[in-house]
Amino acid sequence: NGAAGRLRLPPGPWRLPVIGNLHQIAMGGPLVHRTMADLARRHDAPLMSLRLGEVPVVVASSADAAREITKTHDVAFATRPLSSTIRVMVSDGEGLVFTPYGALWRRLRKIAMLELLSARRVQSFRRVREEEVGRLVAAVAAAAAARPGEAVNLSQLIAELISDTAARTIIGDRFEKRQELLEGLTEGIRISSGFSLGDLFPSSRLANLIGGTTRRAEANHRKNLALIECALRQHEERRAAGDEEDDEDLVDVLLRVQKEGGGEVPLTMGNVKVVIREMFGAGSETSANTLQWLMSELILNPRVMSKAQVELSDTLRGKQTVTEDDLAGLKYLKLIIKENLRLHPVVPLLLPRECQKTCKVMMYDVPVGTTVLVNVWSINRDPKYWEDPETFKPERFEDGHIDFKGTDFEFIPFGAGRRMCPGITFAEAIMELALASLLYHFDWKLLGNGISSTKLDMTEELGATVRRKNDLYLVPTIRVPLPADS
Numbered sequence: 001n002g003a004a005g006r007l008r009l010p011p012g013p014w015r016l017p018v019i020g021n022l023h024q025i026a027m028g029g030p031l032v033h034r035t036m037a038d039l040a041r042r043h044d045a046p047l048m049s050l051r052l053g054e055v056p057v058v059v060a061s062s063a064d065a066a067r068e069i070t071k072t073h074d075v076a077f078a079t080r081p082l083s084s085t086i087r088v089m090v091s092d093g094e095g096l097v098f099t100p101y102g103a104l105w106r107r108l109r110k111i112a113m114l115e116l117l118s119a120r121r122v123q124s125f126r127r128v129r130e131e132e133v134g135r136l137v138a139a140v141a142a143a144a145a146a147r148p149g150e151a152v153n154l155s156q157l158i159a160e161l162i163s164d165t166a167a168r169t170i171i172g173d174r175f176e177k178r179q180e181l182l183e184g185l186t187e188g189i190r191i192s193s194g195f196s197l198g199d200l201f202p203s204s205r206l207a208n209l210i211g212g213t214t215r216r217a218e219a220n221h222r223k224n225l226a227l228i229e230c231a232l233r234q235h236e237e238r239r240a241a242g243d244e245e246d247d248e249d250l251v252d253v254l255l256r257v258q259k260e261g262g263g264e265v266p267l268t269m270g271n272v273k274v275v276i277r278e279m280f281g282a283g284s285e286t287s288a289n290t291l292q293w294l295m296s297e298l299i300l301n302p303r304v305m306s307k308a309q310v311e312l313s314d315t316l317r318g319k320q321t322v323t324e325d326d327l328a329g330l331k332y333l334k335l336i337i338k339e340n341l342r343l344h345p346v347v348p349l350l351l352p353r354e355c356q357k358t359c360k361v362m363m364y365d366v367p368v369g370t371t372v373l374v375n376v377w378s379i380n381r382d383p384k385y386w387e388d389p390e391t392f393k394p395e396r397f398e399d400g401h402i403d404f405k406g407t408d409f410e411f412i413p414f415g416a417g418r419r420m421c422p423g424i425t426f427a428e429a430i431m432e433l434a435l436a437s438l439l440y441h442f443d444w445k446l447l448g449n450g451i452s453s454t455k456l457d458m459t460e461e462l463g464a465t466v467r468r469k470n471d472l473y474l475v476p477t478i479r480v481p482l483p484a485d486s
Ligand code: HEM
Pocket: 096, 097, 098, 109, 112, 117, 278, 279, 282, 283, 284, 286, 287, 290, 345, 346, 347, 350, 351, 352, 413, 414, 415, 416, 417, 418, 419, 420, 421, 422, 423, 424, 426, 427
């Protein structure tokens, strides 16, 4: 149209009629972050225009472009596009992750920052984390003793650790349909990740008819919400009977905040249910996949693994188990976590933003309604910011100048600005304790004597987050045995 004609859009690859750039994206295979990084490089476009079907998309692939989107024009990009499956999932009330920027989002964000995910709240779940990590270590130790030299499926053990810890912190230990809920939520994530035809061609009734995804999302959503309602009823009953535990779980906190009322916008039970579902969704796969990449990188980099183990031995001085009191002293371990988030940002394009108001970014116009992605995967490997970018070298963070807290735009694996991840403290707590314990108690090797660690397959798979395509199987050998009574 005329107005768009006067705009100066960012450069991008040539387009076909109707499908736009879908063919280039499809030809690049399922790892869209890599394809987009490649296209941006080839077109010398740190800010790049694409059209995916009918949807206009802009991808930011440099620290400057990321800064303009998440800082300079933060408000203009502080809302998110809603896919057809996401629409189903927020049909009874909105949560935090996809809620449009506005009064309700502000209220929920404040509750998340001050009540659900604050440092104090994270601290209150310390016992849960120590028990669950203790169980993981005991399971590995039992396998190592019963079947020496055999590999364990570390991917699965880590996924179980994270989902059990999430379930206990979010919904409490006593919800007996926990497993059913976890499975339903996992299925929901599978259904809703990726674009469906109806999202790429919103004006086409045919696309909506042949895309059965929305119907599957609907059925899954009903099932999950019924389970969450059941958990809420149990919490209410316990509360009415005065049978409350000392530590609130996140459901208790949300019910309390909801009853207290106040705030600019009231919280409905619909909001409460959706926020509960989102806490599982946002917190589980992200942390589990990050930990799986961490252990994979340590196998590929034995020097780094032994340096971390030396630090652990020096810090713990013969203690029988790792506790959270020990974590503060583990400086190198924290550098490893940073370096791993650089090479494996599990949300590689951040969560999509939508432009609310046409604005100028890097001298180009980004029109209202554009979906905006920030390719942190590409920025994190750009030789412009990183020396030897493909090498896993935790020491690069030693001087402490660069952190992932949203102010160093060459390194924003948790995003930046108003929509930045509010769960960093939550994620760090479990990842640090789990990693420290796995490295303190065990040595880890690939199966087969003398197999070079470079043989480890590192193929990625993109679901809701980037995960290992194949599970990580490693052979544990006990370094520091668990205390006899555990
Ligand atoms: C390694 C772990 C994690 C990574 C890499 C990660 C990454 C991200 C990213 C990239 C975003 C989008 C930011 C943006 O648009 O700028 C996000 C949003 C979010 N994350 Fe995380 N996250 C992690 C763990 C968690 C945990 C443990 C929780 C909660 C228990 C959580 C809760 C959320 C929520 C609620 C949002 C949406 C915030 C909003 O839209 O206002 N995340 N996360």
